[in-house]
Amino acid sequence: MKKSLFLLPLLAAAVTGCHSNSLKTADADGKPDLLHAALDTTVAPGDDFFTYANGTWLRNHPIPASESSWGIGKEVQNEVYARLRQTSIEAAKANATAGSNQQKIGDFWAVGMDSVKANQLGATPLKAELDGIAAMKTVAEVPSVIAHEIPLGVRALIGPVVYQDAKNSDQMALYLNQGGLGLPNRDYYFNTDSRTKNIRAEYLKHVANTFRLLGQDAATASTNATRVMALETTLAKSSRKLEALRDPYANYHKMSVAQLDKLMPGLNWKTWLGQLGAPALDSVIVGQPEFYQTAGQLLKTNPLDDWKAYLSWQLARTFAPTLSSAFVNENFHFYGTVLRGAKALRPRWKRVLDMQEDALGDALGQLFVKEYFKPEAKARYDTLVKNVVRAFAEHIQKVDWMSAPTKVVALDKLHKITPKVGYPNKWKDYSALKIDRTSLAENVMRANQWQYSYALNKLGKPVDRTEWDMTPQTYNAYYNSSNNEIVLPAAAFAVPGLLDADADDALVYGYAGASTIGHELTHGFDDEGSQFDAKGNLHEWWSKDDRKRFNQRVAGIVKQFNGYTLLDSLHINGKATAGENIADLGGIVISLDAFKKTQQYKEGKKINGLTPTQRYFLGYALGWQMHVRDESLASQLLTDVHSPAQYRVNGPMADVPAFYEAFGIKPGQKLYRPDSTRVVIW
Structure with missing residues (x-):
């Protein structure tokens, strides 16, 4: 029903970063250059572009003991945590009006952080x-x-x-x-x-x-x-x-x-x-x-x-x-360590914030966007969405496997996709939700009951197409087939330590344009999303021949990803991950054409020795700047429709001719695929 990305990377620092990045280097204007700083030039881009793009960063950012993975998404989340933690502490100290959002945030936080009480209650x-x-x-x-x-x-x-x-x-x-x-x-x-x-x-x-x-x-x-x-x-x-x-x-x-x-x-x-x-x-x-x-x-x-x-x-x-620490530790041992490989329990305050997000996400979101997502940032990404949509329309018109009548319907669907950028226009009303300081468990139960009633109350009512399924402080995004919409929360446009004004277009078009906006748009036309029409109904709007030609291309990407082996003997499930792999490849080639219309691309000036096109591809790879413990990786291969981060970079890059040209990829290098085997969809 909904495509959500695994630790979706967006970027561009619509939020001012507070993370100190020791790897930052600067361009000629003195602006931080995260792309250059992250490079591992001991690795050839044609052998492993993921490691070439991110190796130095990964080497200097080991996975913390409390985590099963670590990457730029987790660092963005840390900044969000820091802000929401301060908000919660202030709310807990305030003498807030009973029933107000501030009272609920404060009480949820206070009892959640009271480990002594939790242990007494068992x-x-x-x-x-x-x-x-x-x-x-x-x-x-x-x-x-x-x-x-x-x-x-x-x-x-x-x-x-x-x-x-x-x-x-x-x-x-x-x-x-x-x-x-x-x-x-x-x-x-x-x-x-x-x-x-x-x-x-x-x-x-x-x-x-x-x-x-x-x-x-x-x-x-x-x-x-x-x-x-x-x-x-x-x-x-x-x-x-x-x-x-x-x-x-x-x-x-x-x-x-x-x-x-x-x-x-x-x-x-x-x-x-x-x-x-x-x-x-x-x-x-x-x-x-x-x-x-x-x-x-x-x-x-x-x-x-x-x-x-x-x-x-x-x-x-x-x-x-x-519950008490005995329950928490036993639960963590299995679900955190055995299944995911984490070595230590995450700090209590982070765990409480996660529960508070589930319970009162919109209440926190109102405070978050007011302070941290400015109008000029929203305007930049509204424009970026329009530019990527325009490029996608050009791709639809040019593809040789789709018939003219189907192209007309495809363009109609594309132009009817609703983009939701930053935050919703209206917020959930929590007035009926009781939150107090009795126990964390009871607050979570009542919050679950509120969410359940909220959902059940929709039955028999008109569909509210303005609603969001994610809060603005969520580092993620999705395409909703039934609403024919892409939803891009504010936090998705943040990168630690980088102001929006300091992010060049190459980086932004690769990071936000390709890995998120283009990716989500393409979900409307992947092997699953393409079965829904412009109104969001499950309905076959392709001709049989179009579907057959499309499926032949999907089979190619399934075969490609089935061939990747990890952890000695485990394989990516090419069929289960097909939709995401199609969207990754589509996002890259579509957003690249949008980037080619920018002044930076047209001028062609290098920054720290990198051409605009090279920086574009590095911007995309920056979005998947993460590493994962073996246990978590094995779990992902069995349960996730997203390929592991390394293959979300190396996989689609091996199919993109412009990547070969930008980095001089030659036969004999590990990523090289002959023209006849490269997957071309959009």
């Missing part, structure tokens, strides 16, 4: 919910308990979400998707490599340890962990693989409530939807029917003790980060 904030699970007498009660837990943020067994109907974007619909797993996805339950087998063994220990923290003896905890693992493995068996989830038609099954009863007879859907708080619905959209068939069978065959263990585990797993 698992007490979960007691009422755990008692409700323990009080079940029959399996027939399981669905009602699940319906009670879902609004709290516990997504066990059933995965409801409110979103625009993919085939009628003017209506909101209730979707039911696969879910309910404690491991990241189905592959973790079945892959037989030693790395994944070890993760499964550690997961079983982790579940048992969590049960012991809830007060169970060792034998009971072990038995219940085994119950959880068995139930989740059965659910995983009926869950679709990562690449299969990217087919919008195959994951769209509109059903009446009566059809749902036949699909999953272990649950009375009309009654259950009422318990869920949903209004009377004529239909729902089921993503993966086979998953719900299995869920229904489990409700018929599995004993009550299995469900008590499973629901208790899902509850504890969800709220462990909000």
